[in-house]
Amino acid sequence: MTRTEFMDRLKRGLNGLSPSTIADITADYEAHFNDAAAAGRSEAEVASALGDPDRLARELRAEAGMKNWETAKTPSSAAGAIAGIIGLGALDVFILLPLLGSVAGALVGFFAASIGVFIGGGVVFAVGPFLPLPGGWIVALLMGIGMMAGATAVGAFTAALTIWLVNGVVWYARLHYKVLKPALDAHA
Amino acid sequence: MAESIDIQLKKGVLGFCVLAVLARGENYAYEIAARLSDAIGMGEGTIYPLMRRMQSDGLVETYLVESSSGPSRKYYRLTPQGHEALRAQTEEWRGFSRAVDALLTPSAPLMASQPAPEA
Numbered sequence: 001m002t003r004t005e006f007m008d009r010l011k012r013g014l015n016g017l018s019p020s021t022i023a024d025i026t027a028d029y030e031a032h033f034n035d036a037a038a039a040g041r042s043e044a045e046v047a048s049a050l051g052d053p054d055r056l057a058r059e060l061r062a063e064a065g066m067k068n069w070e071t072a073k074t075p076s077s078a079a080g081a082i083a084g085i086i087g088l089g090a091l092d093v094f095i096l097l098p099l100l101g102s103v104a105g106a107l108v109g110f111f112a113a114s115i116g117v118f119i120g121g122g123v124v125f126a127v128g129p130f131l132p133l134p135g136g137w138i139v140a141l142l143m144g145i146g147m148m149a150g151a152t153a154v155g156a157f158t159a160a161l162t163i164w165l166v167n168g169v170v171w172y173a174r175l176h177y178k179v180l181k182p183a184l185d186a187h188a
Numbered sequence: 189m190a191e192s193i194d195i196q197l198k199k200g201v202l203g204f205c206v207l208a209v210l211a212r213g214e215n216y217a218y219e220i221a222a223r224l225s226d227a228i229g230m231g232e233g234t235i236y237p238l239m240r241r242m243q244s245d246g247l248v249e250t251y252l253v254e255s256s257s258g259p260s261r262k263y264y265r266l267t268p269q270g271h272e273a274l275r276a277q278t279e280e281w282r283g284f285s286r287a288v289d290a291l292l293t294p295s296a297p298l299m300a301s302q303p304a305p306e307a
Contacts, residue, residue, distance in 0.1 A: 028217060028236050031261065035218035049225070050233035059237040067244045 001047040003033050013057025017064050025060055062088040066170050078166045085173040100169070107162050114155035121147025198228055202238060203247075204281065207266065207274040210248060214265040239264065247273055 010029060014022045029050070036046040050056070065084030068077040086097075125144025129137035205228060209220050221235040242248045247270035252260045266274065 025236070025240075028239075028262070031216075031259075032218050032221070032232070032236075035216075039222075046232075049231065051231045056233050056237065060240065063237055063241055063244075067240075070244075 001044060003043040003047065006033075006047045006050065006053050009053040010057050013054050014060060017061060021064055058084075058087050062173070066173070069166060069170060073163050073166075078162070081166065081170055085169065088173070103165060107158055107165070110154060110158040114151040114158065116151075118148050118151035118155070121145070121149075121151060198230060201228075201281070202230060202234070203242060204274070204277045206235070206238065206242065207247065207270055207277065210264060210266045210270070211274055214263050216261050216263050220264065242270075246270075 007026065007029065011022065011026060014025060017025075032050070033043065033046055037043070062084035065077075065081040069081035071077075082100075121144045123144075124147060125141060128140025128144055131140070202224070205224055206220060209215065209223055217235060217239060220239075221232040224230050224235065225232050239248065243250065243264075246267055248264045249267050250262050250264055253263050254260045
């Protein structure tokens, strides 16, 4: 493989990462080729010593995804981290994916329910005092506030559970990191 | 298989080896990769994902050095946290390798604290 081929395949594999991250990573490998050339090694030799560029790209993506999740816990960074880990093959996709899928579904359900109850509480709070409810307007106000508070608590609890779950997946992936093994295999 | 223990071991100690190389002096990635490749036979490409991880974990930091020929070069050095990690892992490694050596020597006692079997 030539240097150009290697770099092209690496860049293709990194597609989707932020431009500055891609620039950082490709600069590392360009410098590696330059230093190796200065040491008198051929492009083909260096490319084969570096290993499969597609696999390197998957490792670097997974790493970038987990790093993003650790700096900003947003739904999109969670999705990115999990996608990267699955791409790496560090998760046993067939066993864990259905399980993760159903847990994620339940969490989405909790979120939807808490939003629904919150809105319902708002309606009771706003409209209740004007309806002929038993207990009068104070009970309606309190009930509305209670529903909104309960929904907020469930929502917060669900968010905490989600963060904990994604952290767990990242932890599991790190534990079973396959990043270094294939390159060592290739070398052995 | 001899091969699989080899891989498992290397996988575990690579980060440790990078810390050790950097403790000898600040260096750039190609040098680190070439040294480790010679010393323990790791694939050169693995160094870059590893260095990025160590950087995001705060064990190493980078800085640029102007070069008379070509673009400036990225150097790595240990952070205080990296020095601390190296110290802790060195201790662990020494203890581990002593224990394995003891097991490999048939005549040596297994553990100093092992009680003698009752007669």
